[in-house]
Amino acid sequence: MATRNSAPKKNTAEQSPLETASPDWRDAGSRDERSRLIREALFRAAAEIVGEKGYQDASITFITQRAGVAQGTFYNHFESRQDILDQLLPALGEDMLAHVGACSNKGKTLFEREELGFRGFFSFLRTHPHFFRILNEAPSFAPKAYEAHLELVREGYMHFLRKARSSGEISGYSERELEVVTYVLMSARLYLGRYASQDGSNDEIPDWVVKAYCKLVRHGLSGG
Amino acid sequence: MATRNSAPKKNTAEQSPLETASPDWRDAGSRDERSRLIREALFRAAAEIVGEKGYQDASITFITQRAGVAQGTFYNHFESRQDILDQLLPALGEDMLAHVGACSNKGKTLFEREELGFRGFFSFLRTHPHFFRILNEAPSFAPKAYEAHLELVREGYMHFLRKARSSGEISGYSERELEVVTYVLMSARLYLGRYASQDGSNDEIPDWVVKAYCKLVRHGLSGG
Amino acid sequence: MATRNSAPKKNTAEQSPLETASPDWRDAGSRDERSRLIREALFRAAAEIVGEKGYQDASITFITQRAGVAQGTFYNHFESRQDILDQLLPALGEDMLAHVGACSNKGKTLFEREELGFRGFFSFLRTHPHFFRILNEAPSFAPKAYEAHLELVREGYMHFLRKARSSGEISGYSERELEVVTYVLMSARLYLGRYASQDGSNDEIPDWVVKAYCKLVRHGLSGG
Amino acid sequence: MATRNSAPKKNTAEQSPLETASPDWRDAGSRDERSRLIREALFRAAAEIVGEKGYQDASITFITQRAGVAQGTFYNHFESRQDILDQLLPALGEDMLAHVGACSNKGKTLFEREELGFRGFFSFLRTHPHFFRILNEAPSFAPKAYEAHLELVREGYMHFLRKARSSGEISGYSERELEVVTYVLMSARLYLGRYASQDGSNDEIPDWVVKAYCKLVRHGLSGG
DNA sequence: AATGAATGAGCTTTCATTCAT
DNA sequence: AATGAATGAAAGCTCATTCAT
Numbered sequence: 001m002a003t004r005n006s007a008p009k010k011n012t013a014e015q016s017p018l019e020t021a022s023p024d025w026r027d028a029g030s031r032d033e034r035s036r037l038i039r040e041a042l043f044r045a046a047a048e049i050v051g052e053k054g055y056q057d058a059s060i061t062f063i064t065q066r067a068g069v070a071q072g073t074f075y076n077h078f079e080s081r082q083d084i085l086d087q088l089l090p091a092l093g094e095d096m097l098a099h100v101g102a103c104s105n106k107g108k109t110l111f112e113r114e115e116l117g118f119r120g121f122f123s124f125l126r127t128h129p130h131f132f133r134i135l136n137e138a139p140s141f142a143p144k145a146y147e148a149h150l151e152l153v154r155e156g157y158m159h160f161l162r163k164a165r166s167s168g169e170i171s172g173y174s175e176r177e178l179e180v181v182t183y184v185l186m187s188a189r190l191y192l193g194r195y196a197s198q199d200g201s202n203d204e205i206p207d208w209v210v211k212a213y214c215k216l217v218r219h220g221l222s223g224g
Numbered sequence: 225m226a227t228r229n230s231a232p233k234k235n236t237a238e239q240s241p242l243e244t245a246s247p248d249w250r251d252a253g254s255r256d257e258r259s260r261l262i263r264e265a266l267f268r269a270a271a272e273i274v275g276e277k278g279y280q281d282a283s284i285t286f287i288t289q290r291a292g293v294a295q296g297t298f299y300n301h302f303e304s305r306q307d308i309l310d311q312l313l314p315a316l317g318e319d320m321l322a323h324v325g326a327c328s329n330k331g332k333t334l335f336e337r338e339e340l341g342f343r344g345f346f347s348f349l350r351t352h353p354h355f356f357r358i359l360n361e362a363p364s365f366a367p368k369a370y371e372a373h374l375e376l377v378r379e380g381y382m383h384f385l386r387k388a389r390s391s392g393e394i395s396g397y398s399e400r401e402l403e404v405v406t407y408v409l410m411s412a413r414l415y416l417g418r419y420a421s422q423d424g425s426n427d428e429i430p431d432w433v434v435k436a437y438c439k440l441v442r443h444g445l446s447g448g
Numbered sequence: 449m450a451t452r453n454s455a456p457k458k459n460t461a462e463q464s465p466l467e468t469a470s471p472d473w474r475d476a477g478s479r480d481e482r483s484r485l486i487r488e489a490l491f492r493a494a495a496e497i498v499g500e501k502g503y504q505d506a507s508i509t510f511i512t513q514r515a516g517v518a519q520g521t522f523y524n525h526f527e528s529r530q531d532i533l534d535q536l537l538p539a540l541g542e543d544m545l546a547h548v549g550a551c552s553n554k555g556k557t558l559f560e561r562e563e564l565g566f567r568g569f570f571s572f573l574r575t576h577p578h579f580f581r582i583l584n585e586a587p588s589f590a591p592k593a594y595e596a597h598l599e600l601v602r603e604g605y606m607h608f609l610r611k612a613r614s615s616g617e618i619s620g621y622s623e624r625e626l627e628v629v630t631y632v633l634m635s636a637r638l639y640l641g642r643y644a645s646q647d648g649s650n651d652e653i654p655d656w657v658v659k660a661y662c663k664l665v666r667h668g669l670s671g672g
Numbered sequence: 673m674a675t676r677n678s679a680p681k682k683n684t685a686e687q688s689p690l691e692t693a694s695p696d697w698r699d700a701g702s703r704d705e706r707s708r709l710i711r712e713a714l715f716r717a718a719a720e721i722v723g724e725k726g727y728q729d730a731s732i733t734f735i736t737q738r739a740g741v742a743q744g745t746f747y748n749h750f751e752s753r754q755d756i757l758d759q760l761l762p763a764l765g766e767d768m769l770a771h772v773g774a775c776s777n778k779g780k781t782l783f784e785r786e787e788l789g790f791r792g793f794f795s796f797l798r799t800h801p802h803f804f805r806i807l808n809e810a811p812s813f814a815p816k817a818y819e820a821h822l823e824l825v826r827e828g829y830m831h832f833l834r835k836a837r838s839s840g841e842i843s844g845y846s847e848r849e850l851e852v853v854t855y856v857l858m859s860a861r862l863y864l865g866r867y868a869s870q871d872g873s874n875d876e877i878p879d880w881v882v883k884a885y886c887k888l889v890r891h892g893l894s895g896g
Numbered sequence: 897a898a899t900g901a902a903t904g905a906g907c908t909t910t911c912a913t914t915c916a917t
Numbered sequence: 918a919a920t921g922a923a924t925g926a927a928a929g930c931t932c933a934t935t936c937a938t
Contacts, residue, residue, distance in 0.1 A: 054364060055364070056280075056364065056365075136363055136364070137363070137364045139360060139361070140278060140279075140280070140360075140361045140364045140365070141364070172439065173436065173439070174432075174436075176432065176436075177432065177435070177436035177439070180416065180432075180433050180436035180437055180440075181436065181440060183412070183415040183416055183418070184408070184411075184412040184415070184416070184437065184440060186415060187408075187411035187412055187414060187415035187416075188407070188408040188411055188412070190411060191407040191408065191410060191411035192404065192407055192408070192411075194407075208398070208400060208401060208404075209404050211401070212397065212398075212400075212401035212404035212405065213404055213408065215396065215397070215401070215444075216404075216405060216408060216444040216445070217444065219443050219444050219445075219446075220439075220440040220441065220443050220444030220445075221440070221443075222443075
């Protein structure tokens with residue numbers, strides 16, 4: 001094509017006057033710091049947009065606009081649109097696991113831990129309102145990332161259940177049957193997520209939901 | 225809900241969008257008959273393509289090509305691309321519910337019925353290989369249709385559980401707690417679908433998976 | 449990306465007010481006729497632009513603008529940008545060969561024919577002012593088309609020279625040496641083209657240039 | 673280029689894989705010396721890349737990468753991308769002329785010299801494998817440089833032929849007709865280059881090609 | 897002088913939708 | 918009612934050039 005000869009002008013027009021709340025990376029000190037901040041701004045913007053509008057509408061134009069940088073800048077930090085989409089779930093997923101793990105660890109028995117972990121998942125959803133959609137749509141838009149995430153969660157859960165089985169808190173389930181249980185419990189959180197993420201409501205998950213879930217799990221597992 | 229278009233839509237017989245011997249619409253007699261056949265061909269084509277490649281890649285070009293009609297013809301039968309995508313799940317979902325209901329009804333006790341229904345879901349998946357993906361990606365691509373479907377299934381399930389509660393087969397759960405249970409059971413099927421749809425394999429879901437699931441449900445519900 | 453939902457508007461804004469002299473395809477009768485005219489308009493536009501600015505600047509935007517159609521229309525007629533670029537030389541090359549052949553045939557002897565062909569090449573350049581650049585830049589931008597063209601011309605030329613050799617008009621050259629001669633004569637036209645295409649001048653090639661060329665060829669070949 | 677998230681690795685040594693003994697500019701002593709070496713590295717890199725991939729793909733990124741300097745450094749040494757491209761042919765062209773002149777000078781008669789020069793051109797092609805492409809694509813990508821080069825060569829050639837005409841070795845051509853001859857001979861080398869640069873082969877041009885060429889020239893010129 | 901990230905214009909291509917036939 | 922070409926907005930991505938460090 002015609003050689004692009006025009007001289008790039010400074011970013012005069014300040015970014016999208018609308019929703020941009022970009023914690024300004026322009027204040028940065030070192031170049032590395034600045035670069036890091038921009039990368040983070042892009043990442044945050046992508047997470048927000050996917051959380052709000054879905055992967056589908058997370059266009060580069062949108063993401064960079066919200067991050068307050070030029071479109072080209074995106075490609076200094078990520079290889080492609082798919083690249084950043086693929087990184088969303090792993091990054092947030094790790095945070096989620098860490099949070100849930102930390103919550104769960106405060107319990108003593110299996111069921112205490114399960115309840116705390118369950119509650120932890122929903123408190124994470126409240127502090128990370130984008131996570132739910134990022135996770136939910138991942139199978140369609142970031143399948144590999146989703147599989148990896150699933151595997152990670154599954155491993156953790158299986159480990160957790162195996163220990164409980166060894167200690168006798170779970171009875172009547174073979175090893176491979178525990179995997180089935182794992183899937184059921186994992187999926188449950190996803191569907192019950194609707195109790196928590198009702199359109200930006202910042203409410204906690206109702207207590208009776210937790211109770212009902214725990215009841216099901218407790219009897220389902222210990223009486224097996 | 226998506227606006228159904230002006231074309232006379234017979235919601236009556238949409239079933240099995242797949243294996244029908246595709247009665248060529250060119251053989252049609254009357255105008256109306258011909259029109260109906262084209263509409264069905266488009267619907268079937270859309271279902272197949274979404275099942276195979278996902279909503280994302282279900283372009284009008286592709287759908288009309290597979291249906292064997294011109295692109296413009298599409299808009300004589302559906303309002304928009306989104307319109308047909310929104311109709312996919314409701315139509316197939318009804319079939320699914322009918323099938324699962326029929327299976328379930330053969331059982332006598334709650335748990336017999338639940339097992340039969342559970343198995344019925346997976347046998348439906350085998351006869352309708354597109355359904356799983358259509359259902360799975362619906363939250364991202366046909367959110368309203370998905371909500372409607374969920375509502376429908378929830379209603380059915382709740383009805384089912386309520387009856388069991390009345391008859392004493394379920395104990396220890398309040399009415400609204402049954403909703404939580406409903407969500408857990410609904411979601412479980414979706415995740416356990418992985419055991420059934422491994423790469424187009426036409427295998428039945430393994431028996432031990434069913435057993436594990438039933439164990440969890442039986443104890444979870446009756447001991448509550 | 450976000451589904452493109454906006455309704456396409458009619459092409460109200462008449463095309464580029466500048467250089468478009470498009471013989472209006474809107475007057476067309478049948479659909480096929482219309483389609484053909486558009487394709488031709490695109491082709492002509494591409495040829496003109498390549499002739500004027502080179503392959504490099506022959507962007508789809510430019511081509512469609514000059515042809516007076518929307519950008520998308522391009523892809524109804526050509527597979528890709530490269531596709532149309534690849535078709536430029538073959539199409540014009542054939543015309544050129546036909547014209548040169550027709551001119552040449554009027555001569556009786558080898559040298560008469562060669563002179564007539566030589567003159568014919570330059571008269572073609574005058575009636576097809578874009579051909580020179582299309583041909584010249586083809587090695588860089590449409591290498592396959594260029595090779596094919598070269599081969600075609602080479603074949604024709606070789607055939608021509610072989611006959612002259614059989615009839616004794618050329619002496620002292622082996623078969624494969626004739627190939628060398630062919631290349632020399634072919635390349636000569638390209639360089640001597642500068643005498644003809646001096647910046648849009650519509651002047652004929654100076655007679656003394658023809659004379660000098662013929663002298664070189666005549667003695668070079670007959671005295672070999 | 674998209675920053676791969678790994679640590680910023682210095683672009684240590686990507687330069688000239690080809691012929692250059694690449695005197696690393698990092699060894700340089702004085703400021704000026706260092707600057708000169710960088711400029712040369714850039715120049716060499718550009719020549720190589722154009723020779724290998726063509727002007728089109730000679731991006732600043734690529735050139736600076738191969739030269740082992742940062743992108744910005746480029747603009748301390750050249751005004752623009754076009755600037756360096758415009759300098760490629762003049763620089764190499766001079767080398768070529770010098771080499772061909774040196775070869776040619778060893779001959780006594782016009783035709784001896786012409787043959788030696790002709791052979792010299794092709795031996796230059798062998799030692800400077802990038803030159804052919806740089807020259808060939810120059811009309812498209814560095815037209816001014818190309819015209820200048822052509823002018824230079826033409827001057828030299830004309831001078832050469834004029835002398836031969838004075839000495840009677842060429843007869844029957846007027847002064848301005850010699851220009852035509854010049855163009856023919858110049859262009860011939862370009863097309864006959866195909867015999868020499870078959871796919872990176874390092875073979876000499878076949879002897880029979882030289883013979884055929886010389887035959888054509890000798891008779892063409894002396895019998896004129 | 898060297899760096900390399902930021903910039904944004906500009907590219908090719910896709911595709912839902914329209915509409916003259 | 919069926920057709921299928923025309924439409925044009927919008928997408929992802931590239932890269933010459935600038936400039937703060």
